[in-house]
């Protein structure tokens with residue numbers, strides 16, 4: 295297991311805002327459609343339409359396994375959630391609206407956490 299002591303200070307510095315914003319996303323009221331991978335039994339066409347599925351649990355696993363080499367890789371996976379959501383859902387559907395709301399929350403929080411760096 296990669297305790298924080300063994301991660302280079304630079305990398306750990308990179309990871310802190312990622313962990314923080316992920317926690318904020320997971321606890322947001324509008325996060326419910328994005329917490330886990332979309333259920334393909336419930337939505338049989340999903341994997342045909344969405345070639346690169348992504349969800350908050352998967353991002354958490356990748357972060358914990360040190361799979362992100364930069365903040366940008368992390369940000370790309372978060373934005374992939376919202377881009378997939380726009381592809382598969384109408385803007386004014388409950389899931390579509392949640393995606394727009396959570397995307398704005400993410401971009402605002404991310405800017406606050408990283409603007410001074």
Ligand SMILES: Cn1cc(C(=O)NCCN)ccc1=O
Nearest residue numbers: 326327328332379382383389
């Ligand atoms: C991200 N996303 C989630 C759903 C959904 O219904 N999630 C319910 C979780 N209980 C449907 C389409 C979609 O693109």
